[in-house]
Amino acid sequence: MLSAHENAVLMRKLERYEGRVPHMYLDARGYVTVGVGHLLADLAAAQKLAFARANGSAASADDIRGDFESLLTLPGNRLAAYYRPHVRLTLPEQEIDRLTTAHISSFHRELQTIYPGFDGFPTPARLALFDLIFNVGASNLRTAWPSLNAAIRARDWAGAATHSRRAPPVSAQRNQYVRNLFEEAATVTQ
Amino acid sequence: MNACISLSARPVCTLTVIALLTGCSANTPLPPPRSGVEPAVGTGFTLPALLAVPPQADSAASAHDLLDAAWYATFELAPQRTPEAAAPYATCSAYLERAHEQLAPVDESAAAAFMEIAAMCEATALIAQARPAAHSWIGDAAIDEALPVHLPAEFALRVAESGRIPAGDERRWAEVEPDIKGHRLTVDSVRFSHPHGIQEIALVARADFDGDGIEDLLLLSRDYVDAGSYAAFRLFLLTRLENGEPYRTIRLFPRS
Structure with missing residues (x-):
């Protein structure tokens, strides 16, 4: 389980790095997405969410189909605001929070699988790994980070800090945030 | 003047020398001349679609025009070293003037959207100064599923900086990622899937x-x-110096 503090920090950081968008938009690959980077695999996934019309009333399945199919005619990888004129519905704040919490729980299970003993890691190390898995995904984190994963298996948090840097377009600030977390973990466990 | 100079790994002759077909060195004969090797853009050149007013398909907009045209949105960009110096940018010409400061979006969730624009600005600047080739070892070489055999190892997808393939690595992409599988998307683009990601390679x-x-x-x-x-x-400028030899990287964006 994540503590309330960990969950709050994660939500704040994910919103900063991934954005928080109340309407459907297309991500870099052209997939329909909403909220804090929540990918909607298909129309049925979108129709399960509690979208609302501009007047606050609940959107119908046809309303949601309208927004979803409207986006599919547009190019991907634009700023989220580019898509705003092409959709009519929004997702209420509490629904975005619910999705993000579910997303965090899903990645938590992935991290527990990749790193046995994950729940016993120092809090800063856990926050660092959450940031990494949100960004690079479970399969990339598991298979394409041999130096980082070797350091983590050895509970060498200073080593993990050294090998945590991501390639552009990940910003220097985001890389430094994760590095600082691993370095903090190293001091916590000394 | 018959001048042959060595620039990085590649011998370069002045146009005068090429015109005289005197050759650049005994070890690097020029390929046979090909007439009509005019500059051509591919489906990977997406800057027109990233503009506020995309040029008409039949317009004669030059690459120079595209550099000065407004993007579909204004981006607030800041130099990596002096983030307090953020400013709005809306054209490639304004961006390229300050690109050496490693500009990045203030809104970090805009990073991928901006990276595509930045890559296309770099591409457009190169296209603006391009000229017809007098010689080609590329010929009819296809953009197809066999690309990893011919492209440098730097093409490999490496999100972890500690796993990055260094510039100048002599290996081929297929040598460092033998498990990738290609699937052609268009006549000049291919999708490659491997265990930790997907790459789409397109001709710009x-x-x-x-x-x-x-x-x-x-x-x-x-x-x-x-x-x-x-x-x-990522944008790769490549050349081929002999028939059938692997491509070599001349320039890479973003620079590592």
Whole structure:
């Protein structure tokens, strides 16, 4: 389980790095997405969410189909605001929070699988790994980070800090945030 | 003047020398001349679609025009070293003037959207100075599933900086990622899948970009991971110096 503090920090950081968008938009690959980077695999996934019309009333399945199919005619990888004129519905704040919490729980299970003993890691190390898995995904984190994963298996948090840097377009600030977390973990466990 | 100069790994002759067909060195004979090797853009050249007013298909908009045209949105960009110096940018010409300061979006969730624009600005600047090639070892070489055999190892998708393939590595992409599988998307783009991500390679343009008279390739790699938000857009300027030999990287964006 994540503590309330960990969950709050994660939500704040994910919103900063991934954005928080109340309407459907297309991500870099052209997939329909909403909220804090929540990918909607298909129309049925979108129709399960509690979208609302501009007047606050609940959107119908046809309303949601309208927004979803409207986006599919547009190019991907634009700023989220580019898509705003092409959709009519929004997702209420509490629904975005619910999705993000579910997303965090899903990645938590992935991290527990990749790193046995994950729940016993120092809090800063856990926050660092959450940031990494949100960004690079479970399969990339598991298979394409041999130096980082070797350091983590050895509970060498200073080593993990050294090998945590991501390639552009990940910003220097985001890389430094994760590095600082691993370095903090190293001091916590000394 | 018969001048042959060595620039990085590649011998370069002045156009005068090429015109006289005197050859650049005994070890690097020029390829046979090919007439009509005009600059051409491919589906990987997406800047027109990133503009506020995309040029009409039948317009004669030059690459110089595109550099001064407004993007579909204004981006607030800040230099990596002096983030307090953020300013709005809306054209490639304004961005390229300050690109050496490693500008990045203030809104970090805009990073991938901006990286595509930045790559296309770099591509457009190269296209603006491109000229028809007098010689080509590229010929009819296809953008197909066999690309990893011919492209440098730097093409490999490496999100972890500690795993990056260094510039100048002599290996081929297929040597460092033997498990990738290609699937052609269009006549000039291919999707490659491997265990930790997906890459889409597309032709941006082919022309003589560096003034040596030999045809070069400009390719875009769109890098994605499975179930993660990471996405990158890398631009490779490549050349081929002998028939059938692997491509060599002349320039890479973003510079490492």
